[in-house]
Amino acid sequence: MTTTPRWRALTQHHLFWPVAVLVVLLLINVPFTPDFFSIKMTDGHLYGSLVSIVLFGSPLILVAVGMTLVIATGGIDLSVGAVVAITGALTCSYISDRSDQDALSGVFLAMGIGLVAAVVCGLWNGFLVARMGIQPIIATLIIMVAGRGVAQLITDGQIITINSEPYKLIGGGYWLTLPFSIFVVAAVVAVTVALTRRTALGLLVESVGGNAEASRLVGIRSRRIKIMVYVFCALCAGIAGLMISSNTSAADGNNAGLWIELDAILAVVIGGTSLLGGRFSIGGTVVGALVIQTLTTTIYTIGVPTQTNLVFKAAVVIVVCLLQSPKFRAKVFGARFGSGPGANGSGTSAATPADTTPTTAAAPKMEVS
Amino acid sequence: MAEPKPVLEMTGIVKEFPGVRALSGVDFRLFPGEIHALMGENGAGKSTLIKVLTGVYSLDSGTVTLDGKSVRIGSPLQAQQAGISTVYQEVNLCPNLSVAENIFIGREPTRFGRIQWKRMRQEAAELVDRLGLDIDVTAPLSSYPLAVQQLVAIVRSVGTGDSDGSGTGTKVLVLDEPTSSLDRDEVLELFRLMRQLRDEGVAILFVSHFLDQIYEICDRMTVLRNGALVGEHLVSELDQVGLIQLMIGKAMDQLEELHEHQLHADVGETLLKADGLGRVGGVAPFDLEIKKGEVLGLAGLLGSGRTELARLLFGADQPDSGKVTIGGKQVSMSAPNDAISAGVAFCSENRKTEGLVPELTVRENIILALQAARGWTRPIPAAQRDELVAKYIKALDIRPANPEARVGRLSGGNQQKVLLARWLITQPKLLILDEPTRGIDVGAKAEIQKLVVSLSEEGMAVLYIAAELEEVLRLSHTIGVLRDRKLVAQLANGPEITPTRILETIASGEHQ
Incomplete structure (x- = not known):
């Protein structure tokens, strides 16, 4: 019991449970793939399961990071999958029309066009939510449904394939021994963290999500902030769209980024951000996205039959969500893993991890009924 | 009062939170057919005592006796089943449902698993009628003003306790600040209902910050200070000045x-x-x-x-x-x-809905207005921010003096001070x-x-x-x-x- 205070402080950290789940999922793979953790250098590139998880998880991390800010304002963005498709379709169709697909200027212009389209989608969502007062789930449903149609219009219903070496770099290339997408993700996460925590944007987003009317009366321009986060979310989805189409060197209006919005929402929740809005954690979301990608990888490596894939995934997600709930932990593991006694009866949202200040006192007596 | 026997007796109640002793050995009695006021400043332990009584908190030591039998109240549901009902300041009902549905929600009369709508409406109407209220039980709750909704909440809690809703189940009715948003006429109607229930033998525990109301309606009062019992008095034997002195421990x-x-x-x-x-x-x-x-x-x-x-x-x-x-x-x-x-600065009367962001910390709530005025691109430098916050926490004596505390957990008075600090920091005209x-x-x-x-x-x-x-x-x-x-x-x-x-x-x- 001598380690209790430190252990308690550790388990109360908001990233503890997501990270714990991630570690357990990774360990499960070891009996099935003994060299799971080994990373080899081949042709100047690093290969290994861990590298692939980050590589294949990159688009999801990007989308989920953008989604985190939207959810923190109390909203939700269902249109990200469609934005992925539109961005990929526009960029690829522009590149495929070039005579020289390897020309850098053409590739940059194509990416610019794709991202501008993503930003327009974000502006539209933000306009509907912040200006028109439409519920986010309905407002973003419009592009979720219509956006796929637009993407198919752009590609004429075909899958456009391209052959552009520079474009291939973003989603499938290597730089300094690592997949280039990892650098893109790292940059976007770093920019997001700086943007929200080095400025007051994070505080204002949390305030708008925590109490919209109070925020208005305190003089926060909440409409502007909401529009900003929808645009940012769409931009992240756009970058993910570039990555996905680059990885396959093709634009598939129908299937690119299909259901990614649901995985992204899940990643945000696993990361400890409440769907009710308010407090958010970018770090948590990154871990959440990695959990989901690891889960997908695990399903393949341990050989879960394809038809039971989704059931298996659902079961794991349920376990993760239960572990995130302070009430559940207090019931099952006792007070040591639960939150402080104050949180127990005060209706703390189940999706928010215990964020009571860690007490250094010995664990208080608490009955588990 | 002929040889009264308390319906509820709490002895030596102790409740501790990490670092705080919220209740230290409080005794409390409640007699059938009385309206009893629980008095004390914020933080004196009133809410904690009520939450122990209604099963929201479990007690650390002490005994609770209900009707002569020792009971253990482990949850709000158990409290209700034992005959202790609570109506809070905020009405916790469903405004889009009808009055009858609200009264019977969760214990609708059923036959073969089907709700008997007619019987439910009829029983609700009888209950409302018996209590002398003029409410159409088929109308949606939202069509009535807040005051009537509160009365419905009381009717509901009186009807709780036994499944047929005849209203004999409730022995103790806890009313936590029911009058804070009512006007005079509405308060009088509430008092009439309270008197009727009292005369039917229900013991009512009444919490209010309006001293005049306490003196108008209550028979007896218990005064708490700093988590300890200061005294139990008949209302007729203690005047307002004396009461305030008991509550704050000094003359004012x-x-x-x-x-x-x-x-x-x-x-x-x-x-x-x-x-x-x-x-x-x-x-x-x-x-x-x-x-x-x-x-x-x-x-x-x-x-x-x-x-x-x-x-x-x-x-x-x-x-x-x-x-x-x-x-x-x-x-x-x-x-x-x-x-x-x-x-111009504005502190709304609705602290919760229009003032605080409950999830955020005291510090974040305090700097919100200033930060909003500066815009998101110009965060207040951390050192300056911490200094400002510390200064106002000290000047307004906000407790706990912890800038990291979640503001939703503070008492009402301290929450109000946080809102004042939020605006004073902007130096309004x-x-x-x-x-x-x-x-x-x-x-x-x-x-x-x-x-x-x-x-x-x-x-x-x-x-x-x-x-x-x-x-x-x-x-x-x-x-x-x-x-x-x-x-x-x-x-x-x-x-x-x-x-x-x-x-x-x-x-x-x-x-x-």
């Missing part, structure tokens, strides 16, 4: 000095001028002038347009006629931002306070009133709204009287202005 006549001081204080030049400002459905067009260093009190009944007037001066609602000039410059008032940048002392304890009330006086001394203009006329009279240099959403009079305060005089003005609705 400083408030009277405040009044003397304000009567002799000078005010400066005009700060804000409203010409024909009004809003259809809000408040009729009015002219108003507020000077630097002046406290302008607004008096009027609930719903007379006090809040609406204040909201127009802040741009929280948009005026559809008239104009506002602040410091000689016209301000558009199309959004709170316009007023804020002109130096005009501070609008709508019911700043509602629902907070006597000690914090006095502190806030003293603060208002010292702010006005420093030259800040204050628009002060309070339901208690004495408070308005004590602090104001000028008193604006509202009636039926119209500003009917503006009186300069003086020795001849008394609550009666104000009430006469409200009643006649005329100037002088």
Whole structure:
């Protein structure tokens, strides 16, 4: 019991449970793939399961990071999958029309066009939510449904394939021994963290999500902030769209980024951000996205039959969500893993991890009924 | 009272939270057929005791005896089943369902798993009728005002306890601040219902910050201070002054000095001028002038347009006629931002819904207004922020003095102080306070009133709204009287202005 205070402080950290789940999922793979953790250098590139998880998880991390800010304002963005498709379709169709697909200027212009389209989608969502007062789930449903149609219009219903070496770099290339997408993700996460925590944007987003009317009366321009986060979310989805189409060197209006919005929402929740809005954690979301990608990888490596894939995934997600709930932990593991006694009866949202200040006192007596 | 035997007896109740002993060995008795007041400042342990009684908290030691039998109340559900019902300040019902559905929700009469709608409506109607209320049980709850919804909540809790809803199950009824948002007539109706239930033998535990109401309705009271029992008294044997002394542990006549001081204080030049400002459905067009260093009190009944007037001066609602000039410059008032940048601050009467962001910390709540004014690109430097926050936590004596504490967990008085700090930090020229002392304890009330006086001394203009006329009279240099959403009079305060005089003005609705 001598380690209790430190252990308690550790388990109360908001990233503890997501990270714990991630570690357990990774360990499960070891009996099935003994060299799971080994990373080899081949042709100047690093290969290994861990590298692939980050590589294949990159688009999801990007989308989920953008989604985190939207959810923190109390909203939700269902249109990200469609934005992925539109961005990929526009960029690829522009590149495929070039005579020289390897020309850098053409590739940059194509990416610019794709991202501008993503930003327009974000502006539209933000306009509907912040200006028109439409519920986010309905407002973003419009592009979720219509956006796929637009993407198919752009590609004429075909899958456009391209052959552009520079474009291939973003989603499938290597730089300094690592997949280039990892650098893109790292940059976007770093920019997001700086943007929200080095400025007051994070505080204002949390305030708008925590109490919209109070925020208005305190003089926060909440409409502007909401529009900003929808645009940012769409931009992240756009970058993910570039990555996905680059990885396959093709634009598939129908299937690119299909259901990614649901995985992204899940990643945000696993990361400890409440769907009710308010407090958010970018770090948590990154871990959440990695959990989901690891889960997908695990399903393949341990050989879960394809038809039971989704059931298996659902079961794991349920376990993760239960572990995130302070009430559940207090019931099952006792007070040591639960939150402080104050949180127990005060209706703390189940999706928010215990964020009571860690007490250094010995664990208080608490009955588990 | 013939050989009374308590229906509820709590002895030696101890409840500890990490670092705090919320209750240290409190004894509490409740007799059948009495209305019992639980008194004490915020933080004295009232809510903790109630939460132990209703099963929200488990107790650390002590015993609870109900009807002579020792009981263990482990959850709110167990409390209800044992016959202890609670009605909170906020009505926890479903406004979109009918009154009957709300009364029977969760225990609808069923046959073969089907709800018997007709029987439910009939029983609800009988119950409402028996309690002497005139409510159509088939109408949606939302079609009734808040006060009636509260009565429905009481009817519901009285009906709880046994499955057939005949109302014999409830032995103890806990009413936590039920009157804080009711007007006088509504309070009287509530009291009538309480008396009827008392006469039927229900023991009622009543918590209210309005001392007058305690003296009007209660038979007995228990006073707590700092988590300990101070005494149990018959209401008829303890006067208000004595009670306040028991509650705060010291005599207080400083408030009277405040009044003397304000009567002799000078005010400066005009700060804000409203010409024909009004809003259809809000408040009729009015002219108003507020000077630097002046406290302008607004008096009027609930719903007379006090809040609406204040909201127009802040741009929280948009005026559809008239104009506002602040410091000689016209301000558009199309959004709170316009007023804020002109130096107006507004503490809403609804702390929870329009003031606090409960999830955020004390520090974050305090800097919110200043940060909003600076914009998101210019965060307040951490050192400066921490210094400012520490300064205001100290100056206003916010407890706990921990800037990292979640504001939602603070007591009402401390939450109010956090909101005050939020605006004071922006150094406003005009501070609008709508019911700043509602629902907070006597000690914090006095502190806030003293603060208002010292702010006005420093030259800040204050628009002060309070339901208690004495408070308005004590602090104001000028008193604006509202009636039926119209500003009917503006009186300069003086020795001849008394609550009666104000009430006469409200009643006649005329100037002088």
